Amino acid sequence: MEYDLENPSLYSETQRFNQLWMIAIIFIPLVIFSLIFIKQFLFGFAGGSSKTIPLNVLLIMIAVGIGEPLLIFSCKLVTEVRTDGVYVKFFPFMLSFRKIPKEEIESYQARIYKPVQEYGGWGIKGFKSNRAYNVSGNEGMQLVLKNKDRILIGTKNPDEFQLAMAQIMHKKEM
Secondary structure, eight states, X not given: OOOOTTSOEEEEEEEEOOOHHHHHHHHHHHHHHHHHHHHIIIIIHHHTOTTOOOHHHHHHHHHHHHHHXXXXXXXXXXXXXXXXXXXXXXXXXXXXXXXXXXGGEEEEEEEEOOXXXXXXXXXXXXXXXXXXXXXXXXXXXXXXXXXXXXXXXXXXXXXXXXHHHHHHTTOOOO
């Protein structure tokens, strides 16, 4: 969390990809690539087999097998509600926060959504006018901006997020 004395965070949340099905999808190819590499290393190069996999293919397999899990597990969604707006960062694709000034927010609402049907899954999804930042689950804070753009930010704490939004928007929580 980036701390700012003049603009303190009223709410902060960090989420990571941690779904069991995603871990399986990542590690199954890793195990397969590892077995192919070990077989190739032990028998393919030394035995002079005619079924030797080219070195460049093996290097690509290693890069994908190691790089994909590293990328997925380094991803994190950081959300902050500060006195001047909402900040969102999806590391490593966004290295700094995207600020959504409170003056640009017309309305906000915690809601349940359908990640696959509405946005095509998890991550940074959608288009500029209807974007989602999420890593898991189906709860989020829907922001509607004054220019009618919609931004959904996934959350595990919708009540706390809603309370912080009410504080910065100077509205009483119902």
